[in-house]
Amino acid sequence: MNSETRAILMRKLMTICPVCGKQIYGRDIDINNIEKSRSKIDHWPLRYVHCHDNGNFPMHALMIYIDANFSVRGLETSDFVKIQK
Numbered sequence: 001m002n003s004e005t006r007a008i009l010m011r012k013l014m015t016i017c018p019v020c021g022k023q024i025y026g027r028d029i030d031i032n033n034i035e036k037s038r039s040k041i042d043h044w045p046l047r048y049v050h051c052h053d054n055g056n057f058p059m060h061a062l063m064i065y066i067d068a069n070f071s072v073r074g075l076e077t078s079d080f081v082k083i084q085k
C-alpha cells in the first residue's frame, strides 16, 4: 500500500456506530497494524473489535467486519463489555 492510499484510508469514514452515532475513521481501527499483519490474516473479512464510550452512552463494543480492501462488510454491537488483563 503506498503512502497516498494509506493517508486516504486514515481519513476515510469507515462506519457509524449504530449505538451512539460515533463516527469511526480508518485511523481509529489502526490500518497500519492490520497492514503489517496482513500475511497472518487467513480469513477475510477481518473481525475488528472497537470499544468506546460516547457522551451519555457507557462503554460498548462494536464488531466491525472489514474486507481486504478496508471496506466495512458488517457490524455487530454489544452493550456488555469486560476487558480483563
Ligand SMILES: [Zn+2]
Pocket (backbone or CB within 6 Å): 017, 018, 019, 020, 021, 022, 052, 054, 057, 060
Ligand atoms: Zn458507539
